[in-house]
Amino acid sequence: MAKLTGLHLRAGVYQLRILIPQDLQASYEGKTKITRSLGTSDLREAHVLGTQARANALQGFENKRRSLRPQVISHITAEMTEYVATEISRLVALVDDVVRDNPELAAELLRATSSSSLIIPTANFPVSAAKFNSAHLSRFAGLSDELADAWAQNNKSSKEFADRLMAKRDLTYIYELASGVTATIGLTLQEDTPGIRDLLKVCLEAYRDAWIAMTRRDRGETIPNPEKRPITGGSGKPFEAQKLREIFDRWRKARPRSPDSVNACLRALSKFEECLGSTPLKELSRSQGDTFRAWIQEQPITSKTARDQFTWIKTLLKYAHRDIEVIDRNPWEGLEISFKTTTMRRPWSPEELTTLFSQPLFTDYQLPRTAKAGHDAAYWIPLLGLYTGARISELAQLRSSNIFKAEEDFIIEITDASEGKKLKTAASNRRIPVHPELVRLGFIDYVAAVHAAGHVSIWPRLKLNANKPGAGISAWFGTFRKSIGLTEKNPDFHCFRHSVRTQMSRAGIDPKVQDHITGHSTGGSVGVTVYQNVNQADLVNAIASITYKGLNLRRTY
Secondary structure (H helix, E strand, O other), X not given: OOOOOOEEEEOOEEEEEEEOOHHHHHHHOOOOEEEEEOOOXXXXXXXXXXXXXXXXXXXXXXXXXXXXXXXXXXXXXXHHHHHHHHHHHHHHHHHHHHHHHOHHHHHHHHHOOOOOOOOOOOOOOOOOHHHOOHHHOOOOOOOOHHHHHHHHHHHHHHHHHHHHHHHHOOOHHHHHHHXXXXXXXXXXXXXXXXXXXXXXXXXXXHHHHHHHHHHHHHOOOOOOOOOOXXXXXXXXXXXXXXXXXXXXHHHHHHOOOOHHHHHHHHHHHHHHHHHHOOOOHHHOOHHHHHHHHXXXXXXXXXXXXXXHHHHHXXXXXXXXXXXXXXXXXXXXXXXXXOOOOOOOOOOOOHHHXXXXXXXXXXXXXXXXXXXXXXXXXXXXXHHHHHHHOOOHHHHHOOEHHHEEEEOOEEEEEEOOOOOOOOOOOHHHOEEEXXXXXXXXXXXXXXXXXXXXXXXXXXXXOOOOOOOOOOHHHHHHHXXXXXXXXXXXXXXXXXXXXXXXXXXXXXXXXXXXXXXHHXXXXXXXXXXXXXXXXXXXXXXXXXXXXXXXXXXXXXXOO
């Protein structure tokens, strides 16, 4: 379980530390963080409670930001009108519900000679407040007859008040109500907003109808409360300022994305919100980009991770600008984070290759029993990596039909043409001659045996991960090399690619041919069209140049 950001144990109880966005810290008396006790010592429960607490805190930050920087409504949509009108009706019904369920509150309200509530209009109540003594009200008796009559009279007066407003087309009072509703979602109505009168007329009608419904409740009818509407209307046209999280949701659904990409982007988005909150997209400035850039580099992560997370946010902004045109420009375009690679990959050294291939797995074909190793795959895939430079996921997906003879040479075809197969880039589709050393070690014989047994994959016992086909055997190989003393981060399996290119470079092989063999689309290559002009003789010559001095492998298959 990944640890929830800010979760820590104190005196046996988990607490959650939540950073206050920089633009709101002044509103929190200069505090930079808030801490919430989760009241549990159980980690899993703390994760659930902490996630809820973080969500509530982020919503609180958003509400605070809305109150500080309300957005002026530039135009009124049908969705906005429907939302505000429904919210006014809902609030009338909610107040009525609260009063009917709370006799003491009803008594307090009816003591007043006037009300400053958004919903209840200024009115003088005909019933004397002296008649109501809340101390003698029963807990379950509901409203007394006098309270019920008085509240019914209030509802009738409110309905008549609404009737008078309708008759006079007086929109002043309803303007105050509508402004109160829009303020709760961070929007500001102005008297000259285009379409304002039409919105207020609809809202006034909804207000009057709500009081009519309340008078029906006074007769004992069951009148359900209107349901709270989402801020985005049925047509999907938002009237609240769009936030980056909404863009993330659209980006995620726009086309198939790997879970790793979605999760990486979501982690970056969480960091963005931790620093800048839910700033509306149209208010996001270049200065805030610089603020986030500086902040993310101060976090306890590597410079590469900081760069990656910053890049994910720029990806969402680019999508918002270019793909769906929600914003007129990408305000962070051109902002970058430079980073240092902390662990440079390199070729395997002769000593490391000797250590690896002198193990019983390679000297006596003693196959590991762990499922991730994939039985025969554990022997052949490292050898294929050593003599082809192919990626581990490419090798894990090989089928017997991908190994065949063309003219005088055996070929390994790496392709995503078959259902369920995935490659990193278009340039990854390629054909590689089988190295003579692999033929000598029995690879072709092995493939023939697998094919004769009726298997599609040449690794029948290797389980493939749906999103990262080579994840299982990659994990096994990492554990295996550490168990034999190769405990540093490098060399790993990917370093076989560096070994292959190093050997070809030393032999003077054309970089375009090297790119074809390793499936590179960058770093010296000029695109897939060039690969089509590489002839087989050049490929065979390039593969034959891959030799490792001092490495003596004996056939054990």
